[in-house]
Amino acid sequence: MCSDIIADTIFSAISRGNFVFVSEMLEANTELYFIRNSSGMTIFHYAVLHRQHQIFNLIYGLKQKNDLLRYRDNDGNTILHTAGKLTEVTPIDHITGSVLQMQREIQWFKEVERICPPMSKELLNRDGLSARDLFTKTHRNLREKGEKWMKATTTSGSVVGTLIITIMFAAAFTIPGGNHQETGLPILAHDKLFKIFIIVDSVSFFSSSTAVLMFLGIFTSRYADEDFLISLPRKMIIGFFTLFLSIITMMIAFSTALLLTLRGESWIFVPIISLACVPILFVSMPFRLLVDMFVSTYGSGIFDRNMKLWF
Incomplete structure (x- = not known):
């Protein structure tokens, strides 16, 4: 029960962009890097979903980042699929203009794609969509x-x-x-x-x-x-x-x-x-x-x- 409360607290802090709290918690207990939420997302899946770049930047300092990058959530989405999503929880309203918003979304997708294993580009989720297909679908509007x-x-x-x-x-x-x-x-x-x-x-x-x-x-x-x-x-x-x-x-x-x-x-x-x-x-x-x-x-x-x- 206590571990579930800690996990919920960390994922809530990620969604709010509370970098100081998240970084201190992870530094105190490195096992928290591998926790998942109810949807099967790791903390880095969640940071990408909410476009929290400071928290996502922690992945560059991990020697075991390749293991984390291979994780898939309950819907079969890789972290690259998560980068291709555009949902209500994706905070881009602070960016001026739809052109700059679209540019920022592509920058996120390209950066995650750069560090992911090459095979991630071809993997399909449960809906039969690759990460690129999901990006095109959700970003059409x-x-x-x-x-x-x-x-x-x-x-x-x-x-x-x-x-x-x-x-x-x-x-x-x-x-x-x-x-x-x-x-x-x-x-x-x-x-x-x-x-x-x-x-x-x-x-x-x-x-x-x-x-x-x-x-x-x-x-x-x-x-x-x-x-x-x-x-x-x-x-x-x-x-x-x-x-x-x-x-x-x-x-x-x-x-x-x-x-x-x-x-x-x-x-x-x-x-x-x-x-x-x-x-x-x-x-x-x-x-x-x-x-x-x-x-x-x-x-x-x-x-x-x-x-x-x-x-």
């Missing part, structure tokens, strides 16, 4: 939400990028100050402000062109599960970064052109620069999502593989 969000977002981004391309292309041939009638060269060609205008206009044009191409690549993607791991987030990062860059450089080009035209009216410099900063402030609002996506894709990750072997 999340994948469709991610696909819908990305297509809607990239469509809006493509429209904005196309407008910037049109504006910057036209601005390059309707330059401030006009051209010499004899040579056709810009009158202000040797002016420093004019050179700045040409540079930022070109940067805006080419960066917006890159953004549109990235968004087109996202829109025409096959949206397989693996695409959400690296391919789609990378294209989204490049697309949004270059779109933000094109908007910022477009405002700089606009301000520079006005300064060239109205350079005799020095009092107007400050309001021009102030107004140009307003759109840039609004551009920074969705920048948090871009940062989260970059960290999730290229960051150090949530899995600590360098834990020292101790049991």
Whole structure:
């Protein structure tokens, strides 16, 4: 009875992510690594089910982890099957956006797959499903939400990028100050402000062109599960970064052109620069999502593989 109470307490702590309690209990009694709950799950099955990465990281420090990884629950599910499940107890609501949620789920599946015996990929549970089949089945709705969000977002981004391309292309041939009638060269060609205008206009044009191409690549993607791991987030990062860059450089080009035209009216410099900063402030609002996506894709990750072997 006492052992059942201890087991229930540990599994309850795992579901709540109480890493300190779980780690201290396991350190005090290493036999607890091999306990199971009523469903036949080990503590690592349960940590994977509840996506508790700190508790799951303890497995990297175990010399006997291969024995634990071979365990199957009462329904014939391996730990890789558990990684492929998406249920109400899987806490992913704290992650912003369905795309990042799908990416995190694939990261979990890939990490568990990496440390599992190769045969685990082919093992079937009592429903006749492999771990990959179970992942595809339970994550179908999340994948469709991610696909819908990305297509809607990239469509809006493509429209904005196309407008910037049109504006910057036209601005390059309707330059401030006009051209010499004899040579056709810009009158202000040797002016420093004019050179700045040409540079930022070109940067805006080419960066917006890159953004549109990235968004087109996202829109025409096959949206397989693996695409959400690296391919789609990378294209989204490049697309949004270059779109933000094109908007910022477009405002700089606009301000520079006005300064060239109205350079005799020095009092107007400050309001021009102030107004140009307003759109840039609004551009920074969705920048948090871009940062989260970059960290999730290229960051150090949530899995600590360098834990020292101790049991």
